[in-house]
Amino acid sequence: MNDTAPSQCPMHDNIDRRKSAKLAEANVQPDEGARWVKTAEIARKVLRSKKSLQAGAGAEYMTADNPEHISVFFLDGEDHANKKRKTQRFLSPKAVSDQHFKVMTDFTNVLLEEFQKKGSDNLEDISFKLAVEVVGEILGLTDSDRAGRAHRIRRVMEETIVKPKQGIAGLIQKCTQISLIGTFYWRDVRPAINARKKSPKNDALSYYIEEKYPVKSIIIECLTYGAAGMMTTREFIVMAAWYLFEDEALRDRFMQGDTKDQLAILMEILRLEPVAGMIHRRLHEELPDFEGETLPSGELYGIDLRKSNVDEALVGECPFALDPDRAKRVKDLGRYMSFGDGSHSCPGWQVALHETRIFLELLFKVPGIKLAREPDISWHQEVVGYELRNAVVTCDKKD
Template sequence: MSEADACPFSNRDDRKSAALAEAEARPDAGFAPIVNFDFARDVMRSPAMVQGMEADYFKDKEPSKVPVIFLDGELHKKRRAQLARYFTPKAIKDRHRKVMDQTTDEVMAQLRRTGRGQLDVMSLRLACDVAAEIVGLTNTDPDAMSNRLRKKFTASGKRKRPGLAGKLGALEDVVRTLWFFKRDVVPAIRHRQKHDRDDVISFLVREGYSDQEILVECMTYATAGMITTREFIVMCAWHLLEKEDLRRQFLEGGEDVQFAILDEVLRIDPVAAYVYRKAEADMTATDGRVVKAGEQFLVDIRNINLDEEATGACPFAIDPERSKRQKMPSNWMSFADGPHRCPGAQVAMHETRVFLDALLRVPGIRLARKPTMGWIEEINGYELHGAIVECDPSR
C-alpha cells in the first residue's frame, strides 16, 4: 500500500455491533459465503438467481398471493412495479415526508417537556407511523400498535431458544401475532373494503387477497419498515451523540452530507447480516467465475461492506467522503441489491435523517445511557434497547 493509500484514520474501528455479530450470527448451513463486493453484486443482480431462504415454503401456494419478497422473475417484477409508487422520491416528498415531520415534531415536543426520552421507543413510533401510512395500518392508535409490534418481535426472538423456553416463545409469538392481526390488521382491511385508499392494503384488497394473506404482507412490511428502521435510527443516533466531530458535520452539512454519514454508519453496522441466493441457471460473473445452477450463496453483507477493494483504506472507519471517492452508489450492500433490493430503502434513509436532524438540534441533547445490544435471530441482526437521551427541558 502506498503512502497515498494509507489509512488517514490510524486504522480506527468505529463499529459497534461487530463483536456481537461475530458471537451471535448463525448463518444457515449449505450456503457458500460471499465476502467480495463485486461478486456479491453480480449474484444479487443476476436474473439467474432467486431467493434462497424460505421461498420453498411458498412454492405450492397460488403465485399471485405469495408475498412479493418471496417472488422471483416476471411475477416479482410485475408486483414490484405495482407497489413501487408507494416508495418513489415523489411519494416521499408529497406524502411520507408530512408524516415524518408531524411525528418527529410530536416526539421531540414530548422529549422537551420531560427532558428525557428512550431512543428505541421514540424511533419505533416514527418508523411505525411512516410504515403504517404506506401499508394502510391507520385505523388504530399508533402508539398502541407500535407497542404491540414491539412485544410481538421480542417474542419472535425467543422462538429459537432450546427446550421449553423456545416452545413458550413460539406460543407467545403466535398469540401476539394474532393480537396484532385482530387489533390492527382486520380494522384496516374492513375499512378499505368499504373505502378504497391509495395504500398497500387497499391494493391487496382489490387483488382479492384473504385476510390471512394480507397479514403475511403486513408482517413483512412491519419487519422491514418498522423494526429494522428503528434499529438503524438508534444506531445512527448512538454514533452521532458520541462523536462530536461527526455530529458537527451532520448538523452543518446539507442533506447530501447527512445521507453520506448515514450511509457510512449503515455500511459498518448494517442491521441485517445475511441475504441468501440460489442459482436456478448457470451464470458468469464479471471476473469470469462460472456459477452452476443449484449453487447456493450466503451474501455476507457485514463483511462485503468492508471489502477494501470496494471501500478503499480504513474500511472500519466512518468516512463521509468514501462513497464519492470510491464512485460507489449509496447504501453499499446494506439494503441488498438487484431485483430484491429493499423497496423502502430511501424511505428509511429519509425518516432517519429527519429524526436525527431534529434530535441533534434539541437544546442540551446528550446520551445519558447507552443502548443495550441484543441479537434478533429471525433476521440475524442486532437490536438496541434502553438508550436514554436527556435535554434541557422546555419552560
C-alpha cells in the same frame, strides 16, 4: 470498541471502531451447506443474476396458489417483477417526498414534544414509535390507537421472529404467536380494512383490497413490512444517533449539511454498521471464478454484507474509516451492500434513510439533548443483526 492495528493510510487512521464488529464476528455465518461469500464482486454476481432465487428466512418453503397474494419478499422471477412494479409506487422517491416526508416530520415533532415534557426517554422506544407510524402510513394501518398499535406490533415481532421451540414449549410458543397475531388483526388490521373499503387511499392496504387479497395474505404483508421497515429502522436510528452523539465534528457536519450531505453521512455509518449481516440466495446457473473454481447450478450462497461493505475493491482505501466523502470519491451511490443488491434489494431504503435523517436533525435541535446512557448491544440470531437497547436520552425539561 474494536481497535485493530491501523494500516498505512494517507487520509485516515483506518482503525476498526465498528460498534457491532466483535458480535458480528462471533455470530455471522451462512446457513448449513451454503457457500460463504465475503467479497463484493462475487456478492454482486450472485445477487444480480437473473437466476438468483430468494433463500433463507423460510423463503424456500413458501408456496401460494396465487402469486399476487404472497409477499413480494418471497417471490422470484416474473412474479416478483410484476408484484414489485405494482407496489413500488408506495415506496418511490415521489411518494417519499410528496407523502411520507410530512408524516415523518409531523410525528417526529409529536414524539419530541412528549420527550421534552418528560425530560428523559428511551431512544429505542421513540424510534420504534416513529417507525411504526411511518410504515403504518405506507401500509394503511392508521385506524387504531397509536400507542396500542406500537405495543401490539412490538409484541408480535418479538414473538414471531424467534427460533421455533420443541415439545410443550413449542406448543405454548405457537399458541402465543397465534394469539398475538389474532389480537393485531382484530385491533389494528381489521379496522383499517373496513375504513379502506369505505374510503380507499393511496396506501398498500387499499391496493390489497382492490386486488382481493385474502385476510391471511394481508396479515403476512403487514408483518413482513413490519419486520423489514420497523425493526431494522429502529436499530439504525439508535446506531446513527450513537455515532453522532459521540463525534461532535460529524454531528456538526450533519446539522449544517444539506439533505445530500446528511444522507452521505448516514449511508457511511450504515456501511460500517449494516443492520442485517447476511442474506441467502440459491443460484440456478453456473458461477465462474468463485475463488478459482466454477460452481454448479443450484448452489446456496450466504452473502456476508458486512465483509462486502469493507472490501477495498468496492469501497476504496481505509475501509474502516468513517468517510462521508467516500461514495463521491469511488463513484458509488453510497448504498454499497447495506440494502442488498439485485432484484431483491430493499425497496424501502429511501424511506428508512429519510426517516432517520429527519428524526436525527430534529432530535439534535432539542435544547440540552444528551445521550445519558449508551445502548446495550446484543445479537439477534434469527435476524442476523445487532440490537440496541436501553439508550437513554435527556434534554431540558419543558413545562
